[in-house]
Amino acid sequence: EAEVAQSPRYKITEKSQAVAFWCDPISGHATLYWYRQILGQGPELLVQFQDESVVDDSQLPKDRFSAERLKGVDSTLKIQPAELGDSAMYLCASSLPGLARDEQYFGPGTRLTVT
Amino acid sequence: AQSVTQLGSHVSVSEGALVLLRCNYSSSVPPYLFWYVQYPNQGLQLLLKYTTGATLVKGINGFEAEFKKSETSFHLTKPSAHMSDAAEYFCAVGREDSNYQLIWGAGTKLIIKP
Numbered sequence: 001e002a003e004v005a006q007s008p009r010y011k012i013t014e015k016s017q018a019v020a021f022w023c024d025p026i027s028g029h030a031t032l033y034w035y036r037q038i039l040g041q042g043p044e045l046l047v048q049f050q051d052e053s054v055v056d057d058s059q060l061p062k063d064r065f066s067a068e069r070l071k072g073v074d075s076t077l078k079i080q081p082a083e084l085g086d087s088a089m090y091l092c093a094s095s096l097p098g099l100a101r102d103e104q105y106f107g108p109g110t111r112l113t114v115t
Numbered sequence: 116a117q118s119v120t121q122l123g124s125h126v127s128v129s130e131g132a133l134v135l136l137r138c139n140y141s142s143s144v145p146p147y148l149f150w151y152v153q154y155p156n157q158g159l160q161l162l163l164k165y166t167t168g169a170t171l172v173k174g175i176n177g178f179e180a181e182f183k184k185s186e187t188s189f190h191l192t193k194p195s196a197h198m199s200d201a202a203e204y205f206c207a208v209g210r211e212d213s214n215y216q217l218i219w220g221a222g223t224k225l226i227i228k229p
Binding site: 004006031033040041042043044045048055056089091093095102103104105106107108109111 | 124149157159160214215222
């Protein structure tokens with residue numbers, strides 16, 4: 001069964017360092033989402049791509065976060081510099097294009113700890 | 116604005132007992148409704164979804180949910196809890212006119228007592 005791949009699974013970094021997360025969606029899924037999930041809370045959308053275009057990045061802290069999906073397939077989310085408050089689970093999800101009724105498929109996530 | 120409310124951040128049931136996790140939504144148009152499960156340090160997995168048609172939806176692992184438009188609810192149930200059901204459960208709402216984004220509830224942690 002096709003899955004969303006994410007790496008790394010765990011990342012520990014010091015405050016002010018740069019970190020990057022990678023996501024490879026299910027083949028054929030044009031829509032890709034990056035979420036941040038703080039322990040005990042629901043996912044918070046950071047950025048949504050349709051192919052290589054950003055659909056919504058209104059909740060992305062653009063002073064330190066960036067996201068790209070250059071060829072419309074895999075995607076990278078970067079934080080520079082990392083802050084203590086960035087400690088969270090970062091989830092990537094993908095879905096078929098164009099239909100709200102289509103579920104989102106999630107990767108295993110990257111657990112980030114900033115020290 | 117749309118919202119999703121999950122009543123109870125923690126629900127504790129005994130093994131073999133009925134599981135009931137509550138979800139209410141606010142939406143001015145017919146929504147699409149989802150329940151996801153998340154095990155510790157893992158991503159979210161779809162349990163079931165309602166789009167159109169039959170209001171009682173069956174999902175994986177013996178779970179089911181009923182869409183009640185008059186009550187704006189989509190509660191999740193399972194007749195008999197198993198230890199492996201211990202996880203966090205999230206209700207989400209989607210709409211065609213919202214960039215295909217989901218509005219998420221805060222989650223309910225299900226605790227199973229032996």
